[in-house]
Amino acid sequence: xxxxxxxxxxxxxxxxxxxxxxxxxxxxxxxxxxxxxxxxxxxxxxxxxxxxxxxxxxxxxxxxxxxxxxxxxxxxxxxxxxxxxxxxxxxxxxxxxxxxxxxxxxxxxxxxxxxxxxxxxxxxxxxxxxxxxxxxxxxxxxxxxxxxxxxxxxxxxxxxxxxxxxxxxxxxxxxxxxxxxxxxxxxxxxxxxxxxxxxxxxxxxxxxxxxxxxxxxxxxxxxxxxxxxxxxxxxxxxxxxxxxxxxxxxxxxxxxxxxxxxxxxxxxxxxxxxx
Amino acid sequence: xxxxxxxxxxxxxxxxxxxxxxxxxxxxxxxxxxxxxxxxxxxxxxxxxxxxxxxxxxxxxxxxxxxxxxxxxxxxxxxxxxxxxxxxxxxxxxxxxxxxxxxxxxxxxxxxxxxxxxxxxxxxxxxxxxxxxxxxxxxxxxxxxxxxxxxxxxxxxxxxxxxxxxxxxxxxxxxxxxxxxxxxxxxxxxxxxxxxxxxxxxxxxxxxxxxxxxxxxxxxxxxxxxxxxxxxxxxxxxxxxxxxxxxxxxxxxxxxxxxxxxxxxxxxxxxxxxxxxxxxxxxxxxxxxxxxxxx
Numbered sequence: 001x002x003x004x005x006x007x008x009x010x011x012x013x014x015x016x017x018x019x020x021x022x023x024x025x026x027x028x029x030x031x032x033x034x035x036x037x038x039x040x041x042x043x044x045x046x047x048x049x050x051x052x053x054x055x056x057x058x059x060x061x062x063x064x065x066x067x068x069x070x071x072x073x074x075x076x077x078x079x080x081x082x083x084x085x086x087x088x089x090x091x092x093x094x095x096x097x098x099x100x101x102x103x104x105x106x107x108x109x110x111x112x113x114x115x116x117x118x119x120x121x122x123x124x125x126x127x128x129x130x131x132x133x134x135x136x137x138x139x140x141x142x143x144x145x146x147x148x149x150x151x152x153x154x155x156x157x158x159x160x161x162x163x164x165x166x167x168x169x170x171x172x173x174x175x176x177x178x179x180x181x182x183x184x185x186x187x188x189x190x191x192x193x194x195x196x197x198x199x200x201x202x203x204x205x206x207x208x209x210x211x212x213x214x215x216x217x218x219x220x221x222x223x224x225x226x227x228x229x230x231x232x233x234x235x236x237x238x239x240x241x242x243x244x245x246x247x248x249x250x251x252x253x254x255x256x257x258x259x260x261x262x263x264x265x266x267x268x269x270x271x272x273x274x275x
Numbered sequence: 276x277x278x279x280x281x282x283x284x285x286x287x288x289x290x291x292x293x294x295x296x297x298x299x300x301x302x303x304x305x306x307x308x309x310x311x312x313x314x315x316x317x318x319x320x321x322x323x324x325x326x327x328x329x330x331x332x333x334x335x336x337x338x339x340x341x342x343x344x345x346x347x348x349x350x351x352x353x354x355x356x357x358x359x360x361x362x363x364x365x366x367x368x369x370x371x372x373x374x375x376x377x378x379x380x381x382x383x384x385x386x387x388x389x390x391x392x393x394x395x396x397x398x399x400x401x402x403x404x405x406x407x408x409x410x411x412x413x414x415x416x417x418x419x420x421x422x423x424x425x426x427x428x429x430x431x432x433x434x435x436x437x438x439x440x441x442x443x444x445x446x447x448x449x450x451x452x453x454x455x456x457x458x459x460x461x462x463x464x465x466x467x468x469x470x471x472x473x474x475x476x477x478x479x480x481x482x483x484x485x486x487x488x489x490x491x492x493x494x495x496x497x498x499x500x501x502x503x504x505x506x507x508x509x510x511x512x513x514x515x516x517x518x519x520x521x522x523x524x525x526x527x528x529x530x531x532x533x534x535x536x537x538x539x540x541x542x543x544x545x546x547x548x549x550x551x552x553x554x555x556x557x558x559x560x561x562x563x564x565x566x567x568x569x570x
Contacts, residue, residue, distance in 0.1 A: 004374065004375055004376075004455070004459075005459050005462050005463060006374050006375070006455060006458045006459060006462055006468070006471070007462065007467075007468035007471075008370065008374075008468040008472065009371065009374075009375050009377075011367075012366075012367040012368075012370040012371040013367075013371045013375075013377075015363065015364060015367035015368075016364065016367050016368040016371050016383070016387075019360075019364040019367075019368075019435075019439070020383075020386050020387065020439070023432065023435045023436050023439060024386070024389060024390055024436055024439055025386075026405055027398065027401035027402050027404070027405050027436065028393075028401055030401060030404040030405045030410060030411045031397070031400060031401035031404050033404070033411070034404045034409075073307075073310050073314070076303060076306060076307050076310070077307055077311070079294065079303065080303060080304060080307045083292070083294060083295070084295075084300060084303075084304060086304060090551070092307075092311065094547050094548075094550075094551055095311060095315045095316065096315075097547050097550065098315055098319065098543065098544075098547065099315070101490075101493050101543035101544070101546045101547050102318075102319075102497070102539075102540060102543045103496070103497025103498070103499060103517050103539045103543065104497070104499050104500070104517075105497070105499040105517035105518075105520050105521055105536075105539075106322065106497070106517070106520065106536045106539050106540055106543070107318065109322075109520055109524060109532055109533070109536055110318035110319070110321050110322050110536070111318055113321055113325060113529070113533075114317060114318060114321055119321075120317065120321065121313070121317070144314075145314065145318070148314075148315075164292065167292060167293060177293050177294070177296070177299070180293050181293050181294070185293060202392065205394070206393070206394025206395070206396070206397070207394075208394065208395060208396045208499065208500035208503075209395075209499035209500055209503075209517070213521070213524070226394055226396040226500065229396055229397070229400055230396060230400075230503070230504060233400060233403065233504065238403075238404075238409050241400055241403075242400070242404065245396070245397045245400040245401065248394055248396070248397050249393065249397050252392045252393050252394060252397070253392070255392065256392045
């Protein structure tokens with residue numbers, strides 16, 4: 001350690017380690033310890049049960065659908081906020097923060113009421129024969145709502161930083177708008193876009209509050225992994241709860257590694273590898 | 276020739292930038308406007324219109340109903356405990372990783388940010404295995420007669436888990452940019468560590484602390500998953516405001532659920548307003564790289 005003239009290292013490190021140890025690491029270790037008590041055969045039995053597999057399938061599929069929607073809508077939002085001047089721009093920018101600021105239970109309640117058979121959107125959708133609330137589609141919509149800011153806030157600063165020189169170079173070489181968009185702009189924002197999408201996907205995998213309101217929560221149909229963990233706990237089936245929670249933890253770590261790798265690539269791409 | 280700054284470059288467009296043509300612009304703005312109206316504005320509008328659908332009298336009756344009153348009190352109590360502790364932790368963590376160079380610093384930063392990546396449900400379940408009757412310390416604290424699980428302490432602890440990075444994450448990029456020169460100067464001139472912190476560091480980061488604290492507060496008040504697991508959802512005892520919304524909704528008291536939801540929506544909208552104001556009055560903060568928060 002480089003000697004610093006600034007005092008207080010011991011105290012501040014102590015507070016930091018105490019909080020992290022007692023609040024964050026202790027419970028995670030207890031969870032992993034509990035799951036390691038479960039024998040391998042039993043663990044396999046819990047995880048390969050049709051209900052668990054179905055919950056994993058529903059969660060992953062709907063998280064992918066939500067991320068696909070957010071990829072498009074988030075990219076458009078980021079583009080509009082970064083490149084256009086228009087009345088109400090500040091309000092739109094603030095609205096992007098709503099899904100993060102709004103509690104997930106409130107979001108879930110509102111989305112359910114919107115898409116229920118008597119709701120503002122439910123009535124016309126029902127006439128078309130599309131069911132959203134209490135159906136898998138509702139899960140995807142709740143996941144998309146709670147994770148949309150990830151894509152916008154990751155991509156927006158990168159579009160803002162794009163220099164005009166490369167675009168002008170492309171133009172002077174005879175490229176049209178679509179060619180510049182596809183060959184000049186998109187490659188430059190792609191790493192950030194991918195990072196935003198992976199953050200959105202990771203968040204969707206773990207989302208609970210918003211989803212359980214709208215999902216209907218039928219086992220084998222609209223039950224997500226997070227809810228199944230909760231149900232196993234309420235049934236006092238601690239081993240199953242621990243096993244499924246550890247799988248969620250492993251998925252979160254995997255997504256964290258993917259996101260960090262993409263973000264490192266993103267920073268290298270921007271020439272800010274030293275950050 | 277010096278490279279033009281990006282700001283100048285924007286004003287020096289020789290040709291129309293991509294997407295700036297009148298037709299493209301209108302189409303893209305139109306699509307975004309429609310999607311935003313349906314996806315972000317409609318839910319907000321619905322919350323207020325549903326809460327007031329049976330008249331302002333019913334709305335206030337729902338809010339003053341004992342269960343909801345108790346939930347509001349519990350939620351505010353939780354925030355009053357968790358947020359100040361989080362501020363102390365955030366300041367200590369940011370001070371540690373930005374003012375000193377030591378082995379394991381990067382690992383420590385990753386650890387601070389770890390709770391963002393973990394589903395609140397996992398956090399809640401993990402707490403059961405510490406303080407629950409099946410947990411590591413459960414039997415011990417039970418023998419000592421202390422109640423942690425399904426009571427206020429567990430609600431506060433779970434809230435502290437999910438919001439651990441909130442203040443630290445706002446401070447670290449900012450204090451990184453500010454460096455250690457000012458603190459080193461103060462200490463060299465004879466100021467104590469505490470005086471240096473109070474008179475040099477804190478004034479430099481006060482807006483970022485406030486910013487992190489209001490985001491942390493909004494999250495603590497709105498946390499659902501983790502609190503739902505550790506509180507045991509005991510009606511009238513451990514139901515925080517988000518849990519009360521679920522309870523009322525399950526009781527088919529939709530007007531009551533929406534009335535409770537307006538309180539949290541108001542907190543959320545106020546949080547966004549303060550955020551916008553802070554970003555305007557504190558240009559320093561805007562320079563710190565913006566990164567979206569996690570769960």
